[in-house]
Amino acid sequence: MSNKLVFGVEGLDKLFSDVLKPPATIAIAGHPGAGKTTLAATICYYNALNGHRCLYVSLQEDKVKLFRNMKNLGIDLEALEGKGLVKFVEFPLYSEVSEIANEISKIVSSESFGVVVVDSINPLLQAVEGDYGKRAWLQNYFYNLARVVNGVMVLVAELPFGREYIELGAIEFVVDAIMILKHSIERGLVTRRIEVRKARGAPLHIAEMLFSIEQGKGIAVYIPPMLEKIAREGREIEIPCRKMKSIMNVSAHLHKGMVVYLAYPPDARPLNYIPLFIGMAVLNNMKIHVISYLYPPEAIKLLIYRSFRDLIELERIERIVNRFVRISSLNPFMYSIGELLHKELSMILEDDDIIAFHGIDVLQMVVHDRGNYMQNLYNQLNYLKDEQKLIVRIGSIIDEEMYRMNAAISDVVMRFELEHANRSPVYSLFMWRRGLTKPFILREDELMECINEVSEKVKQLSI
Numbered sequence: 244m245s246n247k248l249v250f251g252v253e254g255l256d257k258l259f260s261d262v263l264k265p266p267a268t269i270a271i272a273g274h275p276g277a278g279k280t281t282l283a284a285t286i287c288y289y290n291a292l293n294g295h296r297c298l299y300v301s302l303q304e305d306k307v308k309l310f311r312n313m314k315n316l317g318i319d320l321e322a323l324e325g326k327g328l329v330k331f332v333e334f335p336l337y338s339e340v341s342e343i344a345n346e347i348s349k350i351v352s353s354e355s356f357g358v359v360v361v362d363s364i365n366p367l368l369q370a371v372e373g374d375y376g377k378r379a380w381l382q383n384y385f386y387n388l389a390r391v392v393n394g395v396m397v398l399v400a401e402l403p404f405g406r407e408y409i410e411l412g413a414i415e416f417v418v419d420a421i422m423i424l425k426h427s428i429e430r431g432l433v434t435r436r437i438e439v440r441k442a443r444g445a446p447l448h449i450a451e452m453l454f455s456i457e458q459g460k461g462i463a464v465y466i467p468p469m470l471e472k473i474a475r476e477g478r479e480i481e482i483p484c485r486k487m488k489s490i491m492n493v494s495a496h497l498h499k500g501m502v503v504y505l506a507y508p509p510d511a512r513p514l515n516y517i518p519l520f521i522g523m524a525v526l527n528n529m530k531i532h533v534i535s536y537l538y539p540p541e542a543i544k545l546l547i548y549r550s551f552r553d554l555i556e557l558e559r560i561e562r563i564v565n566r567f568v569r570i571s572s573l574n575p576f577m578y579s580i581g582e583l584l585h586k587e588l589s590m591i592l593e594d595d596d597i598i599a600f601h602g603i604d605v606l607q608m609v610v611h612d613r614g615n616y617m618q619n620l621y622n623q624l625n626y627l628k629d630e631q632k633l634i635v636r637i638g639s640i641i642d643e644e645m646y647r648m649n650a651a652i653s654d655v656v657m658r659f660e661l662e663h664a665n666r667s668p669v670y671s672l673f674m675w676r677r678g679l680t681k682p683f684i685l686r687e688d689e690l691m692e693c694i695n696e697v698s699e700k701v702k703q704l705s706i
């Protein structure tokens with residue numbers, strides 16, 4: 244049996260474990276459907292699992308329904324009830340406050356519990372509303388109860404729809420932390436947030452985080468990468484092509500921690516940047532992790548193979564891809580923006596040197612709050628920079644504004660354009676790097692010369 248009491252939610256335990264030092268009282272508040280019961284049941288379950296018995300007092304939730312719903316989320320209260328680790332007590336709606344209070348007192352003084360949940364305290368709050376004497380009594384009651392329990396009291400407060408503020412009235416002076424759960428709809432998906440306000444304890448007084456409730460998994464909290472400083476760049480990456488180097492002169496290298504934006508027309512998506520980047524990775528002994536919003540891994544592999552046709556034989560490319568390239572695919576529409584950017588961070592390994600986001604336009608097409616998106620993205624990129632990744636963001640130019648926003652947060656911009664005189668289209672590559680006095684343009688033949696040079700160097704390696 245572990246001595247510490249826990250939330251049973253990784254993110255909360257990381258940031259707020261001090262809140263649960265006994266005797267502690269926390270309030271979980273929010274609108275109906277926000278996830279209050281789920282969070283309370285999670286706290287109850289994981290402590291009971293650790294041997295700290297839990298008393299769940301329900302003034303609102305039906306036992307059968309609650310146990311069934313929680314079981315779907317991986318919280319098997321029934322199993323622990325069977326072992327005597329969870330005790331469920333239900334009060335009829337019309338019970339008198341004093342009756343409920345006495346009954347709870349009786350149970351907690353005759354048996355010992357690590358966690359006591361009251362879901363919800365609304366009937367108690369309503370009964371004392373407007374009566375200062377009774378309010379003081381209820382406040383005192385919870386204060387004393389927490390000391391008798393000498394564990395964690397979890398008070399659930401239901402906030403009626405249409406009301407934004409919680410008047411905890413009688414109890415706000417006895418709680419050590421208030422967790423406010425909120426939910427809204429973004430792109431047809433539920434976005435859930437948890438706001439933690441601490442009344443006592445550690446340095447973080449208020450924080451808002453995204454969370455999700457998932458089948459079989461329960462609650463997961465996403466901790467944003469909060470970096471106060473703007474990350475700095477790391478070691479040099481050599482550009483393996485004489486032509487580019489000579490034009491770029493003193494800035495003829497990239498750095499780990501840079502953001503490269505590679506843009507092309509949506510109706511003329513080139514392939515020849517692929518050998519350039521993979522060649523650069525291989526020659527610098529760096530691993531690429533491609534995260535595509537557009538194609539499954541197999542399709543990306545085929546694109547890579549095709550891009551090397553006439554340059555390097557297939558078997559060697561297959562070996563190179565196996566050794567240097569990792570491919571993940573992600574449907575960006577499965578998540579809210581905050582969740583998506585966090586999910587991506589969770590997919591990235593320490594081993595990955597270059598993170599290539601492919602098809603960023605697919606997501607950017609449908610973002611309606613560009614300010615919010617850019618803010619989340621900026622934090623994500625800063626986090627990756629600090630992790631010393633080279634970030635390559637690849638996508639079609641869907642509109643001038645989005646192109647400019649992407650370029651503005653990048654250290655290197657590579658923009659393919661298509662010229663089509665005499666029915667034979669030819670690419671040119673506009674290129675800018677922070678620190679260059681001027682951008683420059685490579686013609687397609689110069690780019691091919693560059694790619695040939697890179698391929699020759701890669702062929703010399705014994706891979």
Ligand SMILES: Nc1ncnc2c1ncn2[C@@H]1O[C@H](COP(=O)(O)OP(=O)(O)O)[C@@H](O)[C@H]1O
Pocket residue numbers: 273274275276277278279280281282312315316456457458459
């Ligand atoms: N199996 C499940 N998978 C995903 N979400 C679920 C599942 N079961 C319940 N939920 C979500 O959990 C929420 C209900 O949470 P609940 O803790 O009962 O809210 P509250 O107590 O704040 O009213 C609902 O919004 C529902 O969408």
Ligand SMILES: [Mg+2]
Pocket residue numbers: 279280281304
């Ligand atoms: Mg509930």
